[in-house]
Amino acid sequence: MLYRDLILRQLQFLPPETAQNLAELFLRHETPWILLGKFFNKDISELNTEICGVPLSSPIGLAAGFDKDFRMLRSLSELDFAYITAGTVMLHPQPGHSKPRLIRDVERKAILNCLGFPSKGMEFVINSINSTSKNRLAPIFGSISGTDIGDLKESCMRLASFVSGIEINISSPNTAGLKTFHDPIRLSEMITGVRDKTEKPLIIKLPPHKNESNEIDAAVKLVEVCIDSGADGITVANSHPIKDSRLSVGEGGLSGSGLLESTLRMVSCFRSNFGPRITINACGGIFTGDDVFSALNAGANTTQLYSALVYRGPFAIGHIKKELLMRMKSEGIQKISDINSIKTISD
Numbered sequence: 642m643l644y645r646d647l648i649l650r651q652l653q654f655l656p657p658e659t660a661q662n663l664a665e666l667f668l669r670h671e672t673p674w675i676l677l678g679k680f681f682n683k684d685i686s687e688l689n690t691e692i693c694g695v696p697l698s699s700p701i702g703l704a705a706g707f708d709k710d711f712r713m714l715r716s717l718s719e720l721d722f723a724y725i726t727a728g729t730v731m732l733h734p735q736p737g738h739s740k741p742r743l744i745r746d747v748e749r750k751a752i753l754n755c756l757g758f759p760s761k762g763m764e765f766v767i768n769s770i771n772s773t774s775k776n777r778l779a780p781i782f783g784s785i786s787g788t789d790i791g792d793l794k795e796s797c798m799r800l801a802s803f804v805s806g807i808e809i810n811i812s813s814p815n816t817a818g819l820k821t822f823h824d825p826i827r828l829s830e831m832i833t834g835v836r837d838k839t840e841k842p843l844i845i846k847l848p849p850h851k852n853e854s855n856e857i858d859a860a861v862k863l864v865e866v867c868i869d870s871g872a873d874g875i876t877v878a879n880s881h882p883i884k885d886s887r888l889s890v891g892e893g894g895l896s897g898s899g900l901l902e903s904t905l906r907m908v909s910c911f912r913s914n915f916g917p918r919i920t921i922n923a924c925g926g927i928f929t930g931d932d933v934f935s936a937l938n939a940g941a942n943t944t945q946l947y948s949a950l951v952y953r954g955p956f957a958i959g960h961i962k963k964e965l966l967m968r969m970k971s972e973g974i975q976k977i978s979d980i981n982s983i984k985t986i987s988d
């Protein structure tokens with residue numbers, strides 16, 4: 642515990658991208674994590690659940706962006722994530738925006754970024770998956786993105802057989818062109834095209850919407866289109882657009898604990914509009930077992946987190962699972978499906 646806090650504190654003094662690269666370097670070495678995993682990785686049957694038919698050890702997954710190039714899959718599995726959303730990988734390699742493009746606000750447990758999809762590209766990612774040992778690997782969802790429907794179809798075609806499902810990111814605040822898929826007709830055309838290329842679960846990662854009637858109506862319309870076009874689920878939501886002159890392009894996405902309230906509001910809005918017709922992953926501000934409980938109670942099937950891994954450290958998932966179990970016990974709840982069944986089973 643003391644060592645963990647000490648290391649986390651040291652990492653927080655480094656420039657954020659250096660700290661991220663250092664963490665990545667550690668996590669690319671599988672052996673120490675496999676050894677540690679034997680002690681920390683505990684199956685708690687009460688937390689078992691599923692996403693779109695894929696069995697999960699718990700409702701806590703890793704959000705996209707932490708393992709952009711699918712290089713840490715085995716170590717992240719040992720950290721006890723129930724599933725890993727790897728990527729976002731682009732079809733072709735690209736460098737992303739110039740630095741500074743990552744800022745940490747430790748006080749607010751927040752992260753600001755304008756990375757702009759740095760990616761080693763699909764070929765690198767496929768090689769990376771092929772060289773990962775498959776033993777005890779958590780289910781992988783591959784996050785893809787792009788503004789061209791043909792590119793997205795090809796990305797899906799090349800990646801789908803290596804993963805349990807595909808998440809399509811139409812919501813990064815750092816790529817203006819992605820807004821093309823906030824238009825219902827274009828969104829429908831894109832999902833139908835990608836759906837044609839795989840039978841694996843297809844999840845659409847949505848942008849956040851404000852609590853204003855015009856934004857709510859537009860967001861509900863987008864989810865209607867997702868369902869009608871053949872998507873199986875939605876991830877709600879991506880980081881929130883923010884202006885900040887410290888970032889190289891003057892704006893970016895905000896992640897972290899401050900997002901929880903709006904995540905719960907959006908999940909609840911979609912669940913009450915669509916009942917059990919869609920799987921929902923709550924993403925944004927999930928830090929504790931209580932947060933996971935609240936998200937499931939609002940109608941989510943699973944949760945995804947990124948910032949909590951940065952601020953609570955590599956053993957965050959073990960702690961969150963224990964907290965969730967304690968909360969379930971105090972509420973007299975035996976299993977995960979009992980938390981959200983009322984909202985997801987009845988229409």
Ligand SMILES: Cc1cc2nc3c(=O)[nH]c(=O)nc-3n(C[C@H](O)[C@H](O)[C@H](O)COP(=O)(O)O)c2cc1C
Pocket residue numbers: 704705706707709728729743752753754756758784810813846878879880895896897898900924925926927945946947948949
């Ligand atoms: C540095 C950084 C990079 C990210 N990259 C991606 C990405 O490539 N694709 C994506 O869909 N989301 C990306 N995200 C957004 C996260 O997946 C998540 O939606 C957001 O951080 C909110 O969750 P959190 O509050 O648990 O961090 C990124 C977030 C951060 C902080």
